[in-house]
Amino acid sequence: MAKKPMLTFVLMDAPFESARTTTAMRLLDIAARRGYDINVFAYEGAVYLPFARQTQHPNAVHGHDTEEENHPLPKDWVGALIAEAESRGGSIDWANCGLCVDERGAEECVSGVRRGTPADLVDFAKRSDNTLVIPTS
Amino acid sequence: MDHYVLIASRNDREARDANYCFELGAKLASKGHTVAVFMVQNGVLTACEDKPELLAARDAGVMLLADSFSLRERGISAARLNESVLSTALDFVVDRLAAGDKVIWH
Numbered sequence: 115m116a117k118k119p120m121l122t123f124v125l126m127d128a129p130f131e132s133a134r135t136t137t138a139m140r141l142l143d144i145a146a147r148r149g150y151d152i153n154v155f156a157y158e159g160a161v162y163l164p165f166a167r168q169t170q171h172p173n174a175v176h177g178h179d180t181e182e183e184n185h186p187l188p189k190d191w192v193g194a195l196i197a198e199a200e201s202r203g204g205s206i207d208w209a210n211c212g213l214c215v216d217e218r219g220a221e222e223c224v225s226g227v228r229r230g231t232p233a234d235l236v237d238f239a240k241r242s243d244n245t246l247v248i249p250t251s
Numbered sequence: 252m253d254h255y256v257l258i259a260s261r262n263d264r265e266a267r268d269a270n271y272c273f274e275l276g277a278k279l280a281s282k283g284h285t286v287a288v289f290m291v292q293n294g295v296l297t298a299c300e301d302k303p304e305l306l307a308a309r310d311a312g313v314m315l316l317a318d319s320f321s322l323r324e325r326g327i328s329a330a331r332l333n334e335s336v337l338s339t340a341l342d343f344v345v346d347r348l349a350a351g352d353k354v355i356w357h
Contacts, residue, residue: 119349133292134260137341140320144345244348248356251261 118204120151122238122245128159129188135163138248139188142195142206149202153238155230157211158250159218164192164208166222189224196226209234254285254352256344259294261357263302269294272357273304277311287314289344290336295321298336309335316343 123142127134145152156163166189173183192208199206209230215221221229239245259272276286288308290298297305298317309315316339317332329338348354 121345121348137260137291137318140341141345144342145348148345150349244351244354246344246348246354246356251266 118149118151119145119244120153120242121145122153122155122235122242124235124245124247125154125156125160125163126158126248126250129163129165129168131159132251134248134251135160135188139191139195141246143198146195146199146204146206147202149199149204151204152199152206153242154206154208155211155235155238156208157214157232157235159214161210161214161218161220163188164210164223164227165189165220166224192227193224207238209238252283252285254347254350255279255287256347256352256354257286257288258344258354258356259288259290259297260292262293262296264296265293269297269357270302270304273297273302273308273313275357276313277304277308280308280311280313286312287316287343287347289316289318289339291318291321291341293321295325295327298322298333299327299331301333305333305335 125138129135168187168189170180170185172178172180196206208227210227212229212231257272257276261269263269272288276288280286295317315336317336318341319338322338
């Protein structure tokens with residue numbers, strides 16, 4: 115049986131701002147559904163992707179209440195990706211850069227996300243079969 | 252020789268250096284490397300045009316791919332694509348990552 119790949123993704127963009135976040139989540143979803151072992155190193159604004167205090171809101175312009183608006187929250191995507199990976203026999207080790215977290219007060223994260231350091235990125239890259247850096251535009 | 256995937260996520264209306272992927276791809280291919288340029292997000296808008304950089308990359312042997320999801324998001328049908336470009340699922344990028352290609356996001 116072939117060795118299961120381990121991939122590392124490096125994310126930089128803050129949520130709600132860039133299509134790169136959507137594409138990054140799509141890549142993670144594909145790898146998670148394959149049962150790969152995945153590492154994520156989130157830094158700069160990306161440390162807000164799993165921020166636990168994200169909340170849905172109504173949209174008065176559209177006349178929608180909160181339930182009708184059903185605004186997607188990246189923290190839920192992160193939680194779902196971690197659950198999906200585990201259900202497929204894989205894993206996601208998501209490390210938020212601690213320096214970036216402290217700068218932004220983003221320490222409250224969904225379950226499965228841990229605080230890390232740039233040394234984690236080095237370790238991820240060394241252990242992975244490949245690494246994709248998705249920089250901010 | 253190495254295998255490269257260059258990810259083009261912007262077009263030249265939003266970023267002046269957006270076509271660098273095609274130029275780099277052509278140079279790498281001319282040196283014997285295997286190269287694919289994968290257009291995604293607004294990068295797929297280039298897939299509908301006859302940009303000199305796109306055509307030069309094609310002529311150098313670069314595989315030109317456009318993310319099928321990004322095309323659908325923008326209402327771009329396969330019929331509008333440059334004939335050198337193939338509509339492809341994002342799975343291609345994960346396939347190449349797992350295979351050990353050098354994947355570079357621009």
